[in-house]
Amino acid sequence: xxxIVLRDVDDILADRIRRVADRRGWDLPHTxxxxxxxxxxxxxxxxxxxxxxxxxxxxxxxxxxxRGVPDDPGYSLIGRVRPPPGREGAES
Numbered sequence: 001x002x003x004i005v006l007r008d009v010d011d012i013l014a015d016r017i018r019r020v021a022d023r024r025g026w027d028l029p030h031t032x033x034x035x036x037x038x039x040x041x042x043x044x045x046x047x048x049x050x051x052x053x054x055x056x057x058x059x060x061x062x063x064x065x066x067r068g069v070p071d072d073p074g075y076s077l078i079g080r081v082r083p084p085p086g087r088e089g090a091e092s
Contacts (some may be wrong), residue, residue: 004032 009017021031051059 004029006032017034 017028017035018030020026020035021028022030024034026034
């Protein structure tokens, strides 16, 4: 495995890395490797969340089930926004 050497790291960043290591009970090399791997995943995926096919199917089924919730004055309105008076049917 290649050694990773960080030079000219400011004190604040070094302290943040040490705090992660302390919280997790890891040594600094393990912590740096973990943070580098996670950071690469975020940069490569540009922060996108991806589901595998099983997760996507379950999520789609849950969304379909939610569409079937009857229109009542309470529960089914959670998360829905009614248009202001006089704007019913107006396009956004």
